[in-house]
Amino acid sequence: MIxxxxxxxVFSAILNSSSKIAQILLYPSTDLEFYSTTxxxxxxxxxxNKIxxxxxxxxxxxNEN
Structure with a gap:
């Protein structure tokens, strides 16, 4: 799935690492492909610095994530 x-x-996931979206972004299943812009x-x-x-x-x- 794309x-x-x-x-x-992404900012929301960084600031609340226990949220569902953060868990999906940080620990994705192998069938997910993430895309974004530069x-x-x-x-x-x-x-x-704010983050x-x-x-x-x-x-x-x-940098790890």
């Missing part, structure tokens, strides 16, 4: 994710979905990466990079502050994740933890 799933298209946008920035809001703009998503730009938005994450642009907001990385780290709000989520409590370290650089290493964010």
């Amino acid at each position: 799933i298209v994710v946008d920035t809001n979905i 703009q998503l990466l730009t938005e994450i990079e642009k907001n990385l 780290k502050k709000l989520s409590g994740y370290t650089d290493t933890e964010l």
Whole structure:
């Protein structure tokens, strides 16, 4: 199954790692394919400090996922 994710979905999953969407993104079944735009990466990079502050994740933890 193909799933298209946008920035809001990914940010939500990062900030609430126990949510259902986070579990799907972080631990997908093998039959899922995720697609997004390169703009998503730009938005994450642009907001990385805010994401780290709000989520409590370290650089290493964010890079692992």
